[in-house]
Amino acid sequence: MVNPFKFGVVVKGHDFCDRENEINEIISDIKSGVSITLISPRRYGKTSLILNIFDRLNYLKTVYIDLMGITTIQDFLDVYVRAFFEYLGGVKKITASWKKIFPNLEDLQINFGPFGASFKVSPSIKNIEEVIALPEKIGGQVVVALDEFQEITNIKEIDLLALFRKKAQLFENTTFIFSGSRRHVMYEIFSNLEKPFYRFSKIYNLGSLNKEEAVGFVKHKFESTNIKIDKKLVERLYEICMGHPYYMQYISHILWNISSNNEKCYEENLEEAVNLVLLSERPMFEALWDSLTSNQKMVLKSISYGISPYDLDISAGSVKAALDKLKKLDVVEKINRRYNVVDPFFSMWLKNL
Ligand SMILES: Nc1ncnc2c1ncn2[C@@H]1O[C@H](COP(=O)(O)OP(=O)(O)O)[C@@H](O)[C@H]1O
């Protein structure tokens, strides 16, 4: 029997635990032409959510663009053009006819290398505007997802955000999903009154999985592979992971391996799975810990214990500086006026120090 829990890859279909409320809300916004900004820490399921939404919107034209790793305007033009060419039936097919489809795009070069095709578009303002406007050229209502959108701030050659906004606000048939993991960078782009994307889209904070949906999902997967598991144990698993989708799948995956020779899953199996996950994440947690200053360490530790860092024996100014840095690193976040450690397993590891 194959392990039914998947982690570290985009999950779709039966591997995706439906986020019914989130999906319905986002789909209804998109249908009414409202662009969305999707924000959550890494591994909360943004990419998976976008692609599952796209599956449901299969009567529209949907284009997914991953901006992870771009550093120059040339990189941006390359991934953007590539996504549209692939949408239109593959690079080979389009190579012959792109001039007819995009008559205003000048000096496009397509190179076929060992890693597939790459595109070179000379980065004149006119060309950049043409590329940004590609979704308006293919006809009909188009939804474009720009994943890891904060990466656009790596580009220093031109003010791409201002140019993008200037073009995109005139679009008639295109709706965007901007998605990003760096919370403070995304907020800086989308909710700073002085920035071009202010009020361009509706901000949607993607949270943890709904308890009932997640518990049902995990229980069903165990039982459909002939392993019994009590609802209470799955609820305990949910609480340990705090509904974090990646950890739910990861722990469930290990738990399933541990119990696959038995008919039933026991509490001590869950404990063992949690310890194995903690052990495997340890090098990453240690590296992060080692990179912090002693004030940052103290502040972080107090947050993991649920104690206000302002009760520590450090000046309020130093606590604030440490908190700002930890927020910038996406290690802590402030929710309802309280700071939390973003990663539930890092929090658990901190408490064991
Ligand atoms: N709705 C979901 N149902 C089940 N597992 C999920 C869900 N969303 C995310 N995951 C789990 O989390 C992992 C990371 O998801 P991903 O979509 O790559 O997140 P992100 O794009 O936010 O970094 C997936 O490999 C999967 O194990």
Ligand SMILES: [Mg+2]
């Ligand atoms: Mg992603």
